[in-house]
Amino acid sequence: MKLLQTNIHEIETAGELEKIINENENVMVCCGRMGPMCIPVYEVMEELEEERENVKFYTMAFDNPEAAPIRNAPQTRGFMGIPFTMYYKNGKVIEATSSIQSMKQVTNILDEHFSS
């Protein structure tokens, strides 16, 4: 069941998450709620989705039990602010951030790890 009202595709199961990160080279997944710290990140992703064809953008609801692989990832240990935003390259986590992020912070990560 979809819990987020954004224009980004929402991953609904852990299996779908695994499939996506294994089948795509560059993946960004923002795991959050419809709250003030998360919505600005979704907006950034919506903007970037149009111009970064080499990156796949997804959301996942933080309260979805299927999001456990993100909530419990070693890279998110100590995170105490949503959204948890994960960057995967060839199936592996190469960066993770906690709480609100600006366009500049997101593009810096994309440029560093996902530049084509």
Place this chain on the structure above:
Amino acid sequence: MDTTYDVIILGAGAAGLSAGIYTSRARLNTLILNEGAVGGQMVLTHEIANYPGVEITNGYALANIMKKQAKDFGCKIKSNIKISNYDFSGDLKTINLNDGRSFQAKSVILTPGGRPRNLNIPGEDQFKGTGISYCATCDGDFFTDKEIVVVGGGNSALEEAVSLTRYATKVTIVHQFDQFQAFKHAIIEAQENPKINFIMESELKVFSGNGKLSAVQIEHLPTGKVAEMKTDGAFIFIGYLPNTEDLHGVVDLNNRGEIVVDTDMKTNVPGVFAAGDCIVKKYRQVTTAVADGTIAALSVADYLRSKN
């Protein structure tokens, strides 16, 4: 130069979107340039219960409807851009973006809104998301059975402190003055909550920890004494700042950085108007921003008619 518009609106919060709805419906060629998320501070509001004519909704939903209304009338919206500089001196106003694009318009409405004020003390950036938060509703459950501090003395600080007692075992409110600025009912509710403690006339000076926040340094302002307090988290609610740093020297601002306008939302620069949380005014609500944006849009229409 991409194109020339009748009006460019800088900011897509409640004021900017309202102005965009009115100007585009008036068949003015309208562009909204927005540096942040569409909706501005409105999307930071979980529940809006007092917007006339709309039953309880959330800020994101209301912002999305406003955005759709503006676009349906032909308004163009470009978000997450970064403005490098302005030239409002001539009849045609120019706005240059960091990515090299440039836009011109016969008039401009400034609706940059505001943002939560940060403490700007050591450790604040480092522990954002690992102990420091600006949203109790978003992050409160990470602090279940933990001890936290809340910084601030207004309505937001006291109301959020009370809501955080649902999770935390102890909430310490740190406030720089000897009394609160909040409404009386909010003060009483906080004072009657057994989980809430108060440290008055004090300021946070440093956040510290190893990987995540574990302590804060607090200065007692009358004596200058600094003490360290162990804490698992800190929530900061110390008001808002107008997003007008780049407008110094462009339009008249007051000493708080708010744009000075007349009752028609005109700034001191001909053809440049302003509306919303960025202007000099007492009350900042979605409804007042909508009203300001409407007035600015109608004033722009008058201004453009007078130029033709």
